[in-house]
Amino acid sequence: MRFGVVIFPGSNCDRDCIHVLGSVLRQDVVELWHGKATVDGVDCVVLPGGFAYGDYLRAGAIAATAPVINAVREFATSGGAVIGICNGFQILLEAGLLPGAMLRNDVLQFRCRDVRMRVESTRTPFTSGLRVGQVLRMPIAHGEGNFYAPAPMLDAMEQAGQIVFRYCDAAGAVAAEANPNGAARSIAGISNQQGNVLGLMPHPERASEAILGSTHGRLLFQSAIGWIEGRRSSVVAVR
Amino acid sequence: MRVSTTHDPRPTTDGLKSVGLTPAEYDEIVVRLGRVPNPLELQLFGVMWSEHCGYKHSRLTLAMLPMDGPRLVEGPGENAGVVDIGGGWAVAFKMESHNHPSAVDPYNGAATGVGGIIRDVLSMGARPIALLDSLRFGPLDEPGPRAQAAGVVGGIAGYGNCIGVPTVGGELFSDPAYRGNPLVNVACLGLVRRDGIARSRAAGAGNSVIYAGARTGRDGIGGAAFASEELDDRSRREDRSAVQLGDPFAGKLLIEATLEALATGHVVAIQDMGAAGLTCATSEMAARGGVGMAIDLDEVPLRETSMRPDEILRSESQERMLLVVRRGFEHAVMAIFHRWGLQGRVIGAIIDVPELRIGWRGNTVAAIPPYALAEAPAYRPAASEPVGLLERWALDEAALPDMDGHQALLRLLASPDVASKRAVYQQYDHSVQVRTVLPPGAADAAVLRVLEAPPKGIALAVDGNGRYAALDPYRGARLAVAEAAAGLACVGAVPLGLTDCLNFGNPEDPEVFWTFRQAVSGIADACRALRIPVVGGNVSFYNESPDGPIPPTPVVAMVGLLDDVARTRTPAFEAARSTIVLLGRADGRLAGGLFLTELHGLTRGRPDDVDFGPHSRLLAVTREAVANGWLASAHDCADGGIAVTLAECAIAGGVGADITLPDSGPVDAALFGEAPSRIVVSLADEHLPALRDLAAAAGVPLHVLGRTGGDRLRITLSGRRVVDAPITELAQAHDALTKVFA
Amino acid sequence: MATVRIIVTLKQGVLDAQGQAVRQGLRALGYGAVHDVKVGRYVELTVPDTYPPEEIRELCDRLLANPLIEEWRLEGASEPASKRASHSGRPRSEARSPKPEAWGLH
């Protein structure tokens, strides 16, 4: 399996993703430079966290203009698996690959802490190996994670099964106290309509080794590996 | 001599003062140059001989510090100290203050403090992997200090989070004495291959001098001089270019580009442009290498047009580095900076003549032997013991009214010194880089794994107790070192080295200087006793406000090593019932303690000294017990004494305890008395005999205090229940800072 | 060279947490009479004298403002220049998704 981790100027979780995919999960990983309009034939594209272009203007806005985004868009259109983590999620929103927008945390401060989120949809490559209702624990680290979309758009997204994760408490209950940033309907992660593009605020790569306190993040990457393998073998079968 | 020197008469004393020099220093300059300096040269001497750059008043005193050790690779003299951690890797670390800029502009002052210390570590070729912040503010229930605190924390978060370096620990104290002059000390640690350490010694005539990073503007001109003055109302209000503005985005690009450039092997020497900017970087690099340097100011990338030579030379624009690159490889190196969207430009060359030669518009505008600039004269200021110190040591404990143990405990837990700092560190990204095994708030020291050399771990602790140092700077400094070492032992780490930040008032005040000298000798003696080097540090003088000087505030950051990062411990009691044990002395004393200050409004008495023989043995026993996996928890007993320590263990684990304290003296002292060399551990009964044997063999006293369990903290003394509180109530009190930072 | 001054604000109904915080800060300083605060962004562009106004409109829609949450106007104008209808210009699609369909919602 070949993963491509996109590097924007100001990305700062690129090395973490490469570590988890390469050293922990033993997959091939290549770096995709923001200035090149190619995804280099990878099986899965990862847009890592950080502060691309300093998050100036709006988080993700300037990064969304980078040449590599056009290649990511094409890759996504052809059904490829794309995950945007934190800043990567913000970039996908600004690039129009995912619906909605990100506002500043309602607390108006950066928040770094562990959260729990409930799996709401298993349609995405990254949740294909999980169960709906499963509770995952992993860290957040962001200042702008307050997901927003107008109510009709949110309704349509719910209908279409595009809500993938919601912040919840230890028991899996979605409650206001468990929502760290004021996100609409406690949304922690969403997908596009086809389900192949996922964006989420929490950091699965920071929760992929027991020594760091949680291994739930690994489940997302492992799901994607399974999904891609399945997709490959079905392609082979058709041939 | 091609420099145009107007043979002006000697400048007036006032004229010299305006560039920060004395008449005697002027005479010294004339001697070193063998001629009269021109006005530009005089300004360069002014910034380089400022206290901030030249360490005029501290250098001779700092020589007391032990700066050697078996693992030391680079000590003071380079941009950061470097210590070997084995496995082909080393760590570079350093601490620095940004007190004055943070007083004037809390957000930007603190943010540029982070940027500055990061680049010191980067200059060693190390990738920055951790930050620590040590903060002091006025009373946090007042709007002014509160706003300062919010701004400073926001600034550290703003810069550190963006560049992707986790802030893994720190300190926060509040005292009226810091109302006019808050302290912002930031430490950074970086990781570097043992054979990839970069240095600042320029070498090789014909090699090129390359400017890299952001452009030069009029920011922070005179910043070094600014840091060497007292703060008054004017400097707070006035629009000063002395304030620097950071761009963390450029800072992040600079980290990546610099490490990539160093990896090419073409870089001979490198240094950041920090205080005194280009002047400092060029003169220090040339002086350290014993070579000369010719710089063409017309090649310096400017942000503003028509900057004067003195402005270009003294600008403290952020996010800039100076590199010496092997001739013929300039383009390879510059291309890396360009690819990251940064400036990269040849601005000069190394020359044979030991001269720093500055050209501008076709003329040589300054020509100075680098050492003459880089080695400021050193003074031995007068020192005298502060009047009234002995009187403040007097304390009649018997005259103090009795306190209710339960209520006193709640108040101590809620005091800013003890309260949970979650409201602060949740604003810092502390998990980026996937190394953080024990994040801020988890233990007495932060623990990071070394991904590059598993299963090693690095531990970091920063300590400084203003109360102790105010009452006895020598003991206060020793206590800070002892506490940092104890923190490392509790997480199972062996200390490797220390960096310090010495925050004091005006050194020309003999009483202030006396406290400085006492503190330095306290750190020196303590480090010798622990056999660790002081790898570098920073002195911040002139921390004064209209209310007078700050209390002497030596802060130390200690770095330790774990052989196996998985074998570490936290203070948290575990649910499984275990035995709670106090290792070390049983008695605490109220003198100089938080209890007196917080509940009686008294900062009095003489804090106990550390006896480093028993202290070292206590730490060795603790480390071994952690490494052997015997302990469920370990926590250093510090501010607020044993009652606060036990409460912290209980809150952290969400598990209560039943305690019977050894009978000793009055209730308040037994509960809240402080003393060095005390560690509270808990462990399963099966390991107790082994711990007893180990402690006995080392001569470390061991007292069984009770057992964990339940949801209340109960403390009995002389048959009387003196504390009986639900953990939830304690936790609520402990959370007092949340509303301060909301 | 000409200067174009653009003001970007959050749309009605989008939570302006920053504005609320400023209001609180003002209240703490004794300016309680300030009834409401909104915080936005100001962008000043230096462009050639002959720069076509449509380009300005376009770059505002495509980059300077996010039409889902923000609207923009030129300084001095009383009406937002960005309206749902006004996204007609050049479609945002090249850089960003223009229409609900591209949000993946149909």
Added chain:
Amino acid sequence: MATVRIIVTLKQGVLDAQGQAVRQGLRALGYGAVHDVKVGRYVELTVPDTYPPEEIRELCDRLLANPLIEEWRLEGASEPASKRASHSGRPRSEARSPKPEAWGLH
């Protein structure tokens, strides 16, 4: 109720990292003809009709703008209203409550 519209910008010569980044973004989208970009803040206050103008000036100096690096003006005004002279009053550190930057989340 009256609306007061305030524009806060960085002083001449102060590093405008955000403006530089926006310019880069515009260039990537093909708006290379935009010569220069400056980014500031816009604040809209709703105040009673009789609100004294001195109060506006004061609260701008004390809270809305950081007088060390920023200047402010009313929308439509061509001159900054904040001048050196206006920074008197109480020292900043006490006078100002949360700094504008502290609301920022970068």
